Amino acid sequence: MPIPVLRRLLCVGVLLLPAAASWGETWPERDWASRPVAPSAALSEFETYAFPARDDGTRQGIRSDAVVVIRDGELIYERYAGPTKVSTPHLTWSMSKSLLATALGVAYGEGRFKLDEPVAQYYPAFQGHPSVKLGHLLNWASGLAWQEDYEYAPLRSSVVAMLYTRGRGDMARFVAEHPLDAVPGTRFRYSSGDSNVLAAALKQMVGAPAYADYPWQAVFQPLGITSAVWERDASGTFVGSSYAYMTARDLARVGLLMQRGGRWGQQQLLPTAWVEFNLTPFANYQADPAKPGEAVPGGHWWLNRHLAKANKPWADAPESTFAALGHWGQGLYVLPEQKLVVVRYADDRDKTYQHNEFLKRALAAFAAPEVQP
Template sequence: MIRATLRYLSLVAALGGGLVQAETWPAAEWQTAETAAGPALEALQAYAFPPRDEQVRGGVRTDALLVIRDGVLVYEQYAGPSGPQTPHLAWSATKSLLACVLGVAYGEGRFQLGDAVGGYYPPFAAHPQVKLGHLLNWASGLDWQESYEYAPLKSSVVAMLYTRGREDMAAFVSSHPAAVAPGVRSVYSSGDSNVLAAALKGMLAPDEYDDYPWRALFEPLGIRSAVWERDTSGTFVGSSYAYLTARDLARVGLLMQRNGRWGDRQLLPAAWVAFNRTAFVNPQGAPAAAGEVVPGGHWWLNQAAPGEALAWPSAPASTFAALGHWGQALYVLPEQGLVIVRYADDRDGSYQHDELLKRALAVFAPQALP
C-alpha cells in the first residue's frame, strides 16, 4: 500500500503542474459546436452505426455516441429508441461512478485506503486483512468467478445479481472464502465493488446514505438523469445498475479529464484521481498481461509494461476508461481534452475499443494518432 501511495502521489505532482487556462464548462446544457463532415467522420459513423437489425443480437450496435472536446459537445448521434434524454444502463461503468462517489467521501476524510473493510462493513470482518484499497483495485483475493451468460452455472456474479445473492449482495460476497492473500493479484470482481457500496454506508450517518451519490457527485455536476438501483438490503448495486443519459455520463468524464475539478471547486482530491489512474502492480512488481487494459482504482488504464504494446495502440497511453458489459464505455483522453461516451448493446464480441478510438481520434484529434 505504501508503494501504491507513492506511485499515485507522484502522479498527482505530474497532473497538478501548469497554469489553469480559460475553460468551458457545461451549465444546465452543454455548449455545442458542429464537426465538419468529411471522410474521417464518415468512417467513424460507419463503424459505430452500421445497418441495424432489431431482430438480430449480434455485431456492433451503438445506441449512443457522444464526444466532448475541451468542454464543448462536438458530436452526438443516437440509434433505435435512444435519444439525448434517455437514461441508459451503464452496466459496469457504474463501478467507476462508485469510485467517484467514494472519492468525494475520501476528500471529506471519511476513510483511508489502508483502512480494513470490516471496520465499515461488519459482515466482512471474516476477511480482516482486506483493505479498502484492495477492493478498489479488485484485489480482495476472494474466490470469485466473473463469468456471465457464457458460463452461468459457475458464475459468482450471475448468482449475486440474479439468484442466491440478489437480496443482500455484499453479504453474499462476504461469504466467499479467500483464494489468495489480498493484494497479490487483481481479479476483476463485481463482488468487490458491491462490498465497497456497502462499506460506504458505514462511512456515513444513517440518514446520509440514500441521497449521498446525488449530494456528493450528481448534483454538483448538474446531473439530473441518474437512477441507481439498490438491492433488498438497501445497498446501491455499485457494480452494475446505474442509469444516466450520455450527456450526463460525459459530465463525469469531464470531471476526471480535468483532474477532479469542476469549475472552481476541487470536487475529487487530485490524489484520488491519481490513485484511480495508477496501475495495480502486485507485490512482486509483475505487470498486467500484455495486450490488456490494466486495472487502476476502479478505472481501466491504457498502460503497458516497458517493451509491451498498449491494449489500445491507436490511443495515447494516458487514456483511461469506465467500461461496461455489452460495449458501454466512457473514454477519457486528458492530453487531447476529449471525453467519449458510447452506449451499446453488443452481443458477439466483435466491437473493438481501439478501432472506435482510432476513428474518433482521426476526426477530433488527428495529431494524437501514432
C-alpha cells in the same frame, strides 16, 4: 479606496464570476455548449464503424445506442440509435463501478476513510476477512474466490448468483461469504463483488441517513447531472457494480470531471491524490498474453498503460487514455491530451466491437489538428 477594501472587493468579484470566465474554460451549465464538428472523410469512417446497419433480429455485430463526444468542454458530436434518445437514462452496466469510485473519492476528500484501512472497519459482515483493505477492493484485488462469468457460464458464475439469484437480497453479504483463495493485494481478479462491498462500506462511512442521497449530493448535483438513477438491493445498498443509469450527456460530465483532474469549475471535487490513485496501474497486475486488448486496472478505472512486459492495450490511442467500461460495449473514454471525452452506450452481444478501432477512428475524426498524436 483603501487597499484592503479593494482587495476584498476583487476577491468577491472573482468568486462571482462564472467558472468559464475565471478559468478560461468551457463548462456545461444546464446543457452543453454545442459546436458540431464539420463533416469529413474521417467522420464518415468513424460513423461507418460505430453505426453500421443494425440487426435487431440477431443482435449480432456492432450495435451502438449512443455516442457523445466532448472536446474541451463543448459538445461536438452526438448520435443515437435503437430505442435510445438524448433523454434516455441508459444502463451503464459496469461503468457504475467508476461512478462508485467517484462518489468514494468525494468521501475520501471529506476524510471519511483511508485506503489502507480494513474493509471490516466499515462493513462488519467482512470481519471474516480482516486482512482485506479498502484499497484492495478498489484494485479488484480482494483475494476472494470469485467467478466473474456471465451468460456463457451461468451455473458457476458468482456475479450471476449475486445479481439475479441467491445473492440478490443482500449482495455485499453474499460476497462476504466467499472464502479467500489468494493473499489480498497480490492478485488482480476482476470482481463485481468487490465493488458491491465498497458500496456497502460507503453506507457506514457517510451514515445511513445520508447514504440514500449521497451520490447525488456528492457528485451528481455538483456536476449538474439530473437524469441519474441508481438501483439498490433489498438491503438498501446501491448496486455499485452494475445498476446506475444516466443519459449519455450526463455521463460525459463525469468524464470531463476526470479529464480535468477532479476539478469542476473552481471546485476541486475529487482530491488530486484520489485521481492519481484511480489512474495508477495496480502494482501486481500481470497482463494476460492471450488477451492483448484487455485494459490495465487502476483504482476502479481502466488504463491504456504500457507495462514492463506488455504493450499498451489500445495501440492507436495515447497512453494517457483511460476509461470506465461496461458489459455489452459500454464505454466512457477520456483522452486528456486531446481534451476529449467520448461516451458510448451500446447493445453489443458478441465480440465484434474493439476499443482500439473505435478510439483510432474517434481520434482521426475529433482530435483537433494541433493536438493529434
